[in-house]
Structure formats: C-alpha cells, structure tokens
Amino acid sequence: MDMHVFEQATQDILTVLPQSSPNFARLRELAHTNASPIVTVIGKYNHGKSRLLNELIGEDVFAVADRRETIALAEHQHQQVRWLDAPGLDADVFGQDDHLAHEALWTQSDIRLFIHSVREGELDSAEHPLIQQLHQDQQCSQRQTLLVLTQIDQIADPNVLADILATISQQVPNTPLFPVSATRHRQAIAGNKQVLLKKSGMIELSEALTTALNHVPQARLHEKKHIITETQSQLQQLKQQHQQDLEQLQQLQITQRQAFEQDLNKVLDKIQDDLQPLFQISGTDEALVPDSFENMFKMTAGKQERARIQVAYSRACIDINSHLIRYGVVGLPSPQQTNVRSLDTVMVAVMGVSVKFRDDLKKIFCSTSGRERLQREFAHYFELSVDREALKQNITALNKLLALDEKASIALQHLELELC
Ligand SMILES: Nc1nc2c(ncn2[C@@H]2O[C@H](COP(=O)(O)OP(=O)(O)OP(=O)(O)O)[C@@H](O)[C@H]2O)c(=O)[nH]1
Ligand SMILES: [Mg+2]
Structure with missing residues (x-):
C-alpha cells in the first residue's frame, strides 16, 4: 500500500x-506487500545464534566468536528470506542493542528462533518468561517461535543430554524442542556424512523452518486482521467511553441549570411573601413624602419608611446572593470587572445599589416582567460562572475527542480495506 497514506492513517x-504504537510499528512492516519473510534469532550471548544462522544459510555470513560477538543487528538476505542476527539478550548494558533486539524480535520478525545452549542446562529466569511471552504472542499473531537447543555435541553423555532436554521440556510443556549441533552439521556437510547429518538435528530444524516459512503469508494476513480487529474494538470502547462521558456532562449541564432555576424561583417566591406586609398600607405612603430642608437632620416618617423599604430590599438581595453563592456565582466574569471591587458583584450588576419606594420593590420582585428579568439575568451570570464555564469547556473537549475518534475509525476502515 501507499506508505504515505499508511502513515497518515496511523497518525490519526x-x-x-x-x-x-507497537502494534502499528508491526503493521507498518506487514503493510509492505510481498516483503520477504524475516527470521530472527534471539537468545543469550555466546549460545551459538550466529553460527546456527550460518549453518541454516549455508554460508559464513554472520561473525562467530567465543565472546560477545554480535553487538548490533546484522541482516542477510538469502533465497527470499531475510535473516536477522540479533545481539545477545544480555549483550548491552546501555540498552541500545537490547532495543535493537527488541525491535527485531517484536516488530520485524515473522519467525523467531529462540536459541539456548544445552551447556547452560535449563532455561534461566530471563529466558523462560521471554519464551512464554513469545508463545502467548503466537496465539494472537500466529508468528511461530522455534526453541532451538544448540551445542548438543558439547554434552558427551547422552543420558545427561536427555536429562537436560527433559527438564527444559517440563519448563515449557507442549513446545517442540530442536536439539542441534552446528559443528556436527558443518562436519557432515564437509565430509558428506549422512549419519552425522542426522545426529546434528539440523534436518528436523530445517524442515520445521520450511513449514513455518510456508505459513508466513497466511500468518501475516491473520496478523494484519488481528491488529485491525483489536484496534477496532479498542477504538469502539474508547468512543463509547467518550460518548458516555459526554452524555453525563450534558445531563449535568441540564440538571444543574434546572436546579438553579427552581431554587431561584423558591427564593423569589419567599421574597414576595416576605414583602407582602410592606405593601399593605392604609392611607398615605409616607415613603413618598419628600424630605424638606428643615427636616434634613430629623428622623421623619418618610425617612423611616424608606429605611424599612431599603432594609427589605437588602434582605431580598441577601437571600438571592446566598442562592448565587450556593451555585458558584461568586463574581463578575473578568471582562465585566471594574477596579471598584465592592461593585464588582453580580448582585450590583443586576440589582443596582438601592431601592427606596414600594412601587420599585413591587416592579422588581412582584411583577411578571420584573421576575422574568431577574430569572434571565441571574441565569446569564450563572452560565458565566467558573464551574459552568469549566463544564462547557469539558463538553467542548469531549466533542473534539469524539471527532478525533471518528477520524481514527475512518482511518482504520481505510487501512482494513487496503491491507486485508
Ligand atoms: N561445539 C560447538 N560450538 C558451537 C556450536 N554453536 C556455536 N558454537 C560456538 O559457540 C561460540 C559462540 O557462537 P556464536 O554463534 O558466536 O554465538 P552468539 O550467540 O552469536 O553470540 P553473540 O553474538 O555474542 O550473542 C563460538 O565459539 C561458536 O563456534 C555448536 O553447535 N557446537
Ligand atoms: Mg552472534
């Protein structure tokens, strides 16, 4: 497939x-159609990995030595197969070579030859879990791992060798073992010795490898489908989660607003009730009698009445303000703020500072248009409060995530069409 398209889809x-990411690194390998199958050797250093590859290929292409030899990934193409010689699993303390071995093992290889020398006896605590991990991977990916036990010529006593093989067999039950000797194989080929060739174990290994290689195209198709199906279900889960989160937040948005409005209405009802006695007057409304110059410093009936009205108004404002605080409406939104902090409140913005006459109180709290104005204005500031803004931002973020999920789904459908 067009790798540019692949990269774009993968990024989405x-x-x-x-x-x-690791799955898609592997899928990138699989996207190269008709690429040669890749066989990777893996195992601890000095267990005979490079030498075994040379025997399988029939040429001395990989360096062999009695010490840590392969420190970087070496590669050789031979008869439509790419052979990768990985550094020993424990070759590099700094991790760079381990990283290469990991890449070769998990991202590149179609077939793994897990190399263990019988000189070391059973599988150790690093090898055993790794081979189990490889077998688990085989269940999903159909990538085969062959457990090759090298240097069998180094164990002179056949009973001792049989014991070692039996122990390893117990460590990894149901796993075919391929005991081999590269030296015997080399001698057998050089001297055309059939008995030694049989005793080298290389015939069985070669046959198993051929079968595995023949299976590679089918395994690759399976693996591509597997990665795509797995990603589809993860994506589906993610989408559902985001959808659910979004619905929850939207629901919260509605219920919070409803609760705010209902409680505000209760507060306004209470204020109306509280104000009723103030409206029941007989005779003149003293509050309307203006102050005269002579009365400037005297307590008049008019002043008393206006003070009563102002107190009732303040009480109403206090009731509303505690409602606002309960719902997190604590200050004006920043663009509306002035530098007079005491006036920077939603209450002042909506209500003004004082009311002295009964009619004004009635208009504000008891007329339909007055109540509607209060409901509208306070709801407006409620929506601008910090928590409500945060809620809105979360909803916007989730909508963006869902759009990205959708984009990823489309990209995945595209990859499925192209690759499977
Ligand atoms: N007797 C005997 N020696 C072997 C056999 N296979 C490998 N050797 C020797 O074991 C040593 C290590 O072999 P290599 O193939 O270099 O081992 P390696 O696993 O590639 O080692 P690193 O590259 O360092 O990880 C060399 O001296 C080989 O000649 C075998 O089947 N029999
Ligand atoms: Mg080597």
Missing part, C-alpha cells in the same frame, strides 16, 4: 490510541 489512529 495513534492520536487517540497512543498505546497501540
């Missing part, structure tokens, strides 16, 4: 599923 998918 990994944006929402970054944890799928």
